[in-house]
Amino acid sequence: MSDYLTISDALDALRDNKITATELVQDAFAAADAVDSELGIYLARFDEQALAAAAEADRIYAAGDPAGALLGIPLGIKDIISTLEGETTAQSLVLDREWGAAIGDAVVTARLRAAGGVITGKLTTMEYATGVPDPTKPFPIPKNPWNTDYWTGGSSSGTGSGVASGAILGGLGTDTGGSIRIPAAFCGISGLKATFGRVPKSGCVPLGYSLDNIGPMARSARDCALMLNVLAGYDASDPCAAEQPVEDYVAGLTGDLSGLTIGLDRLALVYADRDPAIDPAIDAAVKALTALGAKVVDVTLPLWDELSAATRITSRSEAFAYHAPDLQSRWDDYFEATRQGVGAAVAFSGADYVQAQRVRRVGQKALAALFETVDLVITPTSSVAGWSLDELGSMTERFLAMHTGYFNAVGNPALVVPMGFNDIGLPLSLQVVGRPFDETTVLRAGDAFQRVSDFHLAVPPMMSSVAVA
Amino acid sequence: MPTLDSEAIVTGLLAAAQLTVSPQEKATFVKDYPLMRSNADALYLAELEFVEPAVTFDPTVYYPA
Amino acid sequence: MHSNEEKLAVVLEMSGITPPAEDQEAILRAFSTGRELSKLIFSVAQARYEEPALIFSARV
């Protein structure tokens, strides 16, 4: 495993030519070769193209004034976002393979490439970015590098395990109800669901049109900021893309939280079977944030159940509209959890969907009012540290335990960062939420916390015991 | 699973919607249902596979510009 | 009065999907949960006269 764990460290090393891009990418592939068969990180690898890109990066570094914010950095793409290389499968037998080929690079992929990023391959996802693995289907089962009996979380599973295992230094995930934040939480890394519309999502297979986000996953908040600088910004190809000015998210990482008021909602009652290690970890995080100059106050997030339900109804209904023809004609080709999950949309009438949008607006108003009293809100990302692969819990249990869908309903930016481990060594995660398009303050808090904690730099035990050539 | 006729479907839908209607009203629904259903089905055009809905979401509303 | 099974059979017919026996039980559970979610969002008093959050723009 490379001794450069974060993108920012790797960039410094590359610029100080302590390592070449080619070596960095080779180390990444070596780490992948050592664990991928067990962890299920990749669906497709682009070794040849990646090494060619790395060589080009080395040429640019050698030429003296390297441009490209991510020059030479090995990055993975969730296989629901299209790339020039290879096909896009959505980890499904159903997706028409011509779809990705016709698009080539999605806007986000092209932006990473233009910034010098080295695209190493396509990472595993839950089928069509929803549900849980299905052993009866010919695809890898994503396993948690911290304990391979456990699920990585989803749906950006391979991105989570890929970063945690060092197979990549960063990657793209998508988040409709928590699919960046949950695998980042379970795999002990950082992940950012930015404001809805911040990052263009054309070239990505949709799950919930009015909820979907593409976002960065990496070890640190700083790395997420580095990637967001490249990913953010309007593009006419996505009708949901916002024409909001983009800031320099790295420059905003001052490490100083003085003057900030942070509202804490422990969400203690949302899920009965809560991991006992969560509250002590939250207390420690609060202490750290206070020491960094922030004032932390207790708050109660408004309409928690109702907004979570609104996200649920919206994503199921929008997904069913997309999948209806295939669900009708080839039901069994879908993963069991995907077809039952999307199929659950039959329960909702058109009026239910419209009513969910009215509840979202009520939630927007209520949360905007809360954000007049606080600058950020923090919560535990989940009530559990994960699920073992053989008892993944019912759909409803997962829906209740994960504290993420609420923020897709209202579109606010939400970053997750590691905040410790539970008593069997599974990572715990803190969710930091800000006002729409205030990613700067969210990332500043995450980065400041990571200057006084090192959970995001912890390496899964299996990696040290694995012989890396 | 036998396909249901309009009468059974309308009965179920009215129950799901918790509506109690008069016999004549229900008879009208049963008469109209097949055409309504085919009108809705007709919108699932293949060419719409990758088209976004016309209504989009703006997260900034209610926040100072 | 009408069981969820009957209602589910109807909405499956409407939605044009015919899940095999193995999936019926899970779909029925999801259907029942769905009906609860529907009741929940219709119980939000402040939403009575509220606009949806999804806006149509005449400018394509």
Next chain:
Amino acid sequence: MSTDLSMNSSAADAASHSHKFLTIADAAAALRDGSITSVALTADIVEKATALNPALGAYVTITGDAALAQAAAADVAFAAGNDFGPLQGIPLAIKDIIAMKGAGTTANSRVLDPAWGAGTDAPVVARLRAAGSVFVGKSTTSEFALGMPDASKGFPVPHNPWDVERTPAGSSSGTGIAVAAGLALGGLGTDTGGSVRGPACVNGHTGLKVTFGRVPKSGVVPLAFSLDSIGPMARSAYDCALLLEVMAGYDASDPNAADVEVPKYSELLNGDIDGLKIGLPIPYFFDHDQLEPEVRDAVLSGVQQLVGMGATSKEMALPYAAEAKDANMLILGAEAYAYHRNNLVNRWEDYGNLTRPTLARGAFYTAADYAQASRFRSMWSAEVAKAFEHYDVLITPSAPSPAQLVKDMDPSQRLVQPSYTGHWNLTGLPAVAIPSGFTASGLPLSMQIIGKPFAEATVLKVADALQRVTNWHLLHPPVETLYATAA
């Protein structure tokens, strides 16, 4: 295919013995040259409206005293040299689904909470009030802006002043009747699938559905959140322009309101349509077997007149026109049902017997159907936008037939009959219905002019150009015969 433009016999009779009905523009001039006062004008209209309400059912509430007070204030302002604009002192009808101070709002229903909007003006009403206009009263509407009247619910039943056995259409029935019969010089309607243009069509005057977001719709009971619009109804396109100048413009209270500058519409109606490119979408709109030939011919002759004034017209096609109508109905149904769900469950009987079946149909669509209709809406809006790269306006009939006999109508007909109005709610485009002639039996005919987003000036200019060379919009129904029945 030009028809003889001279009025057929029965229409001529209607015009000859009609007493002088004013347009807003004429009244505005008369108020300023001293030939009439607002109090006199208003008193005459209030008296006529009261006398004819039993026969025509134009108003739920006539606010006679408040109207006379407004009129007096307008006259005082004129005398003091204060001129708030062309609407000062002009008697208007306000659809009884729009909040207005001094009168409750019923939406023609026993279900609407009487406290809703009590003592407030909707922004659009506040703007008209600030412009010095006079409110004759709250005009009848289809219950909650859809369905057909249920006499058993105790509200005045609207009748077509051209033939009381025929429908005045809806849902802005009262305003349509009032403008046609001279019971107001103009007014407000709302349009979600054709509810301004339908009444304008069968009552023989002008009605404009505005671009979605052009006029704030807060303070209005919604029918379908993403389709609703408030529009001006009056005799002429010019009058509609005078109303729109005051109504339009952003208001923060309506999340759908568009922050787009409001031009002085009336000053842009210069009658010059030289080089204007007209598109005629033939499939569905002109070749449907349920489209009556008299309707089509009147539209085509109107187009010929415009061509005669320098415009060009070309036959073209919009794909999936029938599906677009259904998509509008589906979105309308689902959104309306969400608003009415709890009341339908708990108070089914309190709804009109022809309202509740129409509303309940909204429950029969799945959530995915609604999301899919919205995807269809994106595609179809893009197709129409492509057409508008080649044309300045599209012209179609306003409806497949003139006013139908009420006894022949049934709630389910909407499913099978073609309709030419919902397409422009689906795409959110401005569309005006204007008179295009009369049937042999003396019933008004109508044509529809559709424009690009926020191009109300172009749409109204084309309508006004035609109304400078025709007078269909100035002809009046024979209301005198109705006084006898009303007394």
